Amino acid sequence: MAQPFEILRLPTLALQNVLQFLNPIELFELSQCSQKTTSIIPLAGTKKFKCRINVSSEYIAINNYVFRVERNSCKTGSELRGDRKFIGTIVDVAHISEHEIMSFWDNIYIGLKNVLFQVTKVFKCPIDSFESSRTMSGKIYNSIIDFISTRQSEIKKLEIAADSLTDEDVMRIFGDLKITEDLEMWYRFSRSQTIPFNTQSVLIWHSYWITPTHLSGMKNCIIIDLKQSTLTDDDMKWFLESWKSGEYPNLEYLSIKSFELSRSFTVFGLPSLEDTVNPHFFKKFVLGEQRIVYGAIDIQRDDGVAAKIHFDIKDSIVDLLVL
Amino acid sequence: MTSPASSSEVKYLIESSEGNTFDVSGAALRQSNTFNAMFLNIGADGPIPFTDYNEATLKKVFEYCEHSVNEENYSGPKHQDDLSKWDLNFFNEMDQKMFIDVINASNFLDIERLTSYCCERIARMLRGKNTQEMIKVITLPTAEELEAKQKVEEKKAAAAKKVAEKAAETAEKTETLEELPVQQLVQTTRNKLTRKYLSFSNE
Incomplete structure (x- = not known):
């Protein structure tokens, strides 16, 4: 069969069967052939594909296939494989491997945005994860958020980080999108805000605005990680007592750093929260990531669940690892 | 001769678009889910009309079915490298028109194994290629x-x-x-x- 094959003449089920043999990069390449080929791509079941954007690492991943974005200045030495259209912009591409295609842009962030919009338009799949960077402009960040929230009401993982975002921008995100698994915030609120903490994991890098009221909203979390907080000894004691009584049944790892904690901080009537005599490492995989505490003290929840707690006086960090 | 297919010895008469008839064994026909749904239990009085497909196409399809009668039940696509010499010859001797006709007929008759092998063969023409190479492989409307x-x-x-x-x-x-x-x-x-x-x- 040396002559061109009339693939579009195939019956739908057969066409679907053919497309299901192709990987996301091959499907993307096929979508670039014509409008008609673009329209048949979802037959491959692409609506169930998993899409992630990682701004720091400069890629969009569809399942395990990577659409990397690179600067035009890095084009030299790459084996270019023609140009492709991403939402009206035509740029050069190179195939790095079977699992990776790279496109070249003047501006990485615009490239990431266009590639994201194009691939999700072709595959019609939801965006599961948006990991941003503080160097991305707020304008581009917001346009990606707008794009996501017009297509879906939930996202599994969201990192709130961009240059010159406002409190309004961030509050609008929480109004438009429900974050279900992983919330990571680099953004610094100008004042304390009320936001939902209905994710499995919460990581806030500048949590000076977090109060005990916010902590009580994290009762379903598996991981709570707060940096730069202003929680006091009393706040922390109140929180740990609540945990002990079973109010945080899912919590497996807690790490709270606060310079408001006194050097003599302790809880549950224990003389100290640090084993200085025979310190050990305790490790546990929580939500796919290894968590480690060192020199921790044995404690128990009221229902008998064991845990390790440690207070690092030098860095003013309380760690809790539920075993 | 037509009758309910309780035995693999039973032969069925198939009618093509030209009005020609030919024999196919019950065992071969049972690879078609369409046949199973329509005739297996009720039998058929007279030739079974598959008149949307010509005789050459139907004979090709049932040649495949007769050959794979004794193969184990279909359990998902097989890599082309794992195909037998007979299978490869079967596919290689078809021109594109016959190939498409066979896919269409196999698709209608719902013969999973044949449809899947045909589709995987087409997918191989596209695999690992970039857009420009794909455009050369497939025919797009001008x-x-x-x-x-x-x-x-x-x-x-x-x-x-x-x-x-x-x-x-x-x-x-x-x-x-x-x-x-x-x-x-x-x-x-x-x-x-x-x-x-x-x-x-x-x-």
């Missing part, structure tokens, strides 16, 4: 074809618009008539008939 198609669609849209306008006009008239009381409607019709009668008389 600009003229697209233009012609667009013109046809525009004509269709214009015709549909006219029909819609006419329908709206008719509906409006009907509505006007429906608004009249029955007595008035009868009188209006009578007047119209009278005028028509008078006009005939005048002629």
Whole structure:
């Protein structure tokens, strides 16, 4: 069969069967052939594909296939494989491997945005994860958020980080999108805000605005990680007592750093929260990531669940690892 | 000879688009889910009409089915490298037209194994290729074809618009008539008939 094959003449089920043999990069390449080929791509079941954007690492991943974005200045030495259209912009591409295609842009962030919009338009799949960077402009960040929230009401993982975002921008995100698994915030609120903490994991890098009221909203979390907080000894004691009584049944790892904690901080009537005599490492995989505490003290929840707690006086960090 | 397929010895008569008939074993036919759904339990009086497909295509399809009668049950696509020499010859000796006809027939007859092997074969033509290479492999409508198609669609849209306008006009008239009381409607019709009668008389 040396002559061109009339693939579009195939019956739908057969066409679907053919497309299901192709990987996301091959499907993307096929979508670039014509409008008609673009329209048949979802037959491959692409609506169930998993899409992630990682701004720091400069890629969009569809399942395990990577659409990397690179600067035009890095084009030299790459084996270019023609140009492709991403939402009206035509740029050069190179195939790095079977699992990776790279496109070249003047501006990485615009490239990431266009590639994201194009691939999700072709595959019609939801965006599961948006990991941003503080160097991305707020304008581009917001346009990606707008794009996501017009297509879906939930996202599994969201990192709130961009240059010159406002409190309004961030509050609008929480109004438009429900974050279900992983919330990571680099953004610094100008004042304390009320936001939902209905994710499995919460990581806030500048949590000076977090109060005990916010902590009580994290009762379903598996991981709570707060940096730069202003929680006091009393706040922390109140929180740990609540945990002990079973109010945080899912919590497996807690790490709270606060310079408001006194050097003599302790809880549950224990003389100290640090084993200085025979310190050990305790490790546990929580939500796919290894968590480690060192020199921790044995404690128990009221229902008998064991845990390790440690207070690092030098860095003013309380760690809790539920075993 | 046709009868319910309780034994693999049973032969069925298949009728092609040319009206020709030929024998196929029950065992081969049972690889077709379409056949199983339609005839397996009730049997068939006379030839089974698969008249959307020509004799050559159907014979090719059932040649495959006869050959794979003793193979284990289909359990998902097989890599082309794992195909037997017979399978490879079977696919290689088909030209593109026959290949597409066989896919169409196999798709209709719902013969999973054959359809899947055919599709994997097409997918192999696309695998690992970039857009430019794919364009060479597949036939896409030319600009003229697209233009012609667009013109046809525009004509269709214009015709549909006219029909819609006419329908709206008719509906409006009907509505006007429906608004009249029955007595008035009868009188209006009578007047119209009278005028028509008078006009005939005048002629």
